[in-house]
Amino acid sequence: MTSIPFSLPVIDQPVIDEMMDTLTRTGWLTSGPKVRALEEEIAKFIGNPRVLCVNSWTSGAMLMMRWFNVGPGDEVIVPAYTYTATALCAMNMGATPVMVDVKDDFTIDPAKIKAAVTERTKMILPVDIGGYPCDYDAIADVLADPELRGKFRANGKRQETLGRILVLADAAHSLGATYRGRACGTIADVTVFSLHSVKNITTGEGGAxxxxxxxxxxxxAEYKYLRVMSLNGQTKSAFEKNQPGAWRYDIIDQGLKVNMPDLCATVGLAQMRRYKDSLLPERKAIFKYYVDFFSRFDWAVLPPAGSADGTESSYHLFLLRVRGFDEARRDRMIQLISETGVGVNVHYIPMAMLTLFRNRGYRIKDYPHCFDLYQNEISLPIYNKLSEEKLAVICQSVADAYQETVKG
Known part of the structure; x- marks a missing residue:
């Protein structure tokens, strides 16, 4: 039986060579030259000069909440259809996540945002599910509504400067995506990417x-301050302090310890240098293979990939939906696929269905469209070095599992 895992990171000779350089030439493991090089590569790729690498998406979002003075008593709007980290970053800072429903493309519904805003709302975290960007212009139009702006109660200098709810894009999936011709990472006030092991570009654990x-x-000045805040508020990194005569430092604020080590950045750096010309086009080709295959079946609901206005996915996930299926039949289909050795997944169990949130009063019935998407969604493997031969096996396994399921 063929074994095809759901996800695999790119660990090839360029990654190994870069790691050997880190271990044998620089001899530096925590934040140092490789982190700075990775930041520069991401900055060049997205066209934004201010990129700061951190040790996870969650810690990056928490750092930005600390920066914007979001804490106890504040509210943060999040889509109900996302991974738990989108809400946990707010909860970890003492704020309350306010969930809203999503659209057919899995992204937050701008029409639902207005009713969720209160005088306590400080931030909104739209999520680019699967790598497909949210409708950021529609979100901006909602937040520009004079009625909503009138509700905003600034607490601190940065909130006063912005004068409205801050948009922090949860771009965990969307490094390489574009929204109306603009690269993700240049659209929202703040964007946080994930560089986790299953992402398009990985540092094992990490974020940017x-x-x-x-x-x-x-x-x-804000960028410099955030770098300091990622190092416990310390004005010099360990690498900078390690230079001859440069030992003296200061602690200027209550920061967090969320810096990325060079050891992790090395893996992402070797991948990032090839992302535009090689790794990303390969993911797009895999996505297209699935589209070409499943578009033949009326039961297959295909995920969004792009539109004529210059919006394009990063092809992080292939979120296949099975028309008319409920949870039980979807789960049966997954079991049949798994028995062939093909790894599939579900993105995601809606947060309101999870014990943590149910115990806090969230109810899935309040997010009906969210549940409709979840109950028949199956995520298919999409990663670099996935051969056409294996893609054919995956597709046939899914099609056969559907037929077996409907036969009962």
């Missing part, structure tokens, strides 16, 4: 913050 603040902010 991209700042695109509006006029009124001293962008370079």
């Amino acid at each position: 913050i991209a700042l695109s603040l509006p006029d009124g902010f001293d962008h370079d």
Whole structure:
């Protein structure tokens, strides 16, 4: 039986060579030259000069909440259809996540946002599910509504400078995506990418913050401050302190310890250098293979990939939906696929269905469209080096499992 895992990171000779360089030439493991090189590569790729690498998406989002003074008593709007980290980053800072329903493309429904805003709302976290960007212009239009702006109660200098709810894009999936011709990482006020092991570009564990603040902010000063805040508020990294005569430092604020080590950045750096010309086009080709195959079946609901306005996915996930299926039949279909040795997944169990959130009063009945998407969704493997031969096996396994399921 063929064994095809759901996800595999790119660990090839360029990655090994880069790691050997880190271990034998630089001899530096925590934040140092490889982190800076990775930041520069991501910055060049997205066209945003202010990129800060951190040790996870969650810690990056928490750092930005600390920066924007989000805490106890505040509310953060999140889509109900996302991974738990989108809400946990707010909860970990003492704020309350407010969930809203989503659209057919799995992204947050801008029409639902207005009713969720209160005087306590400080931030919204739209999520680019599967790598397909949210409708950021529609979100901006909602937040520009004079009624909503009138509700905003600033707490602190940065909130006063912005004068409205901050948009932090949960771009965990969307490094390489574009929204209306603009690269993700340049659209929202703040964007946080994930570099986790299953992402398009990985550092094992990691994340990257991209700042695109509006006029009124001293962008370079805020970027410098965030770097310090990622190191416990310390004005020099260990690498900088290790230089001859450079031992003296200061602690200027209550920061977090969320810096990325060079050991992790090395893996992502070797991948990032090939992302635009090689790794991303390969993912797109795999996505297209699935589209070409499953578009023949009226039971297959295909995920969004792009549109004529310049919006395009990063092809992180292939979120196949099975028309008319409920949870039981979807789960049966997954079991049959798994028995062939093909790894599939579900993205995601809606947060309101999880014990943590149910115990806090969230109810899935309040997010009906969210449940409709979840109950018949199956995520198919999509990663680099997935051969056409294996893709054919995956597709046939899924099609056969559907037929077996409907036969009962």
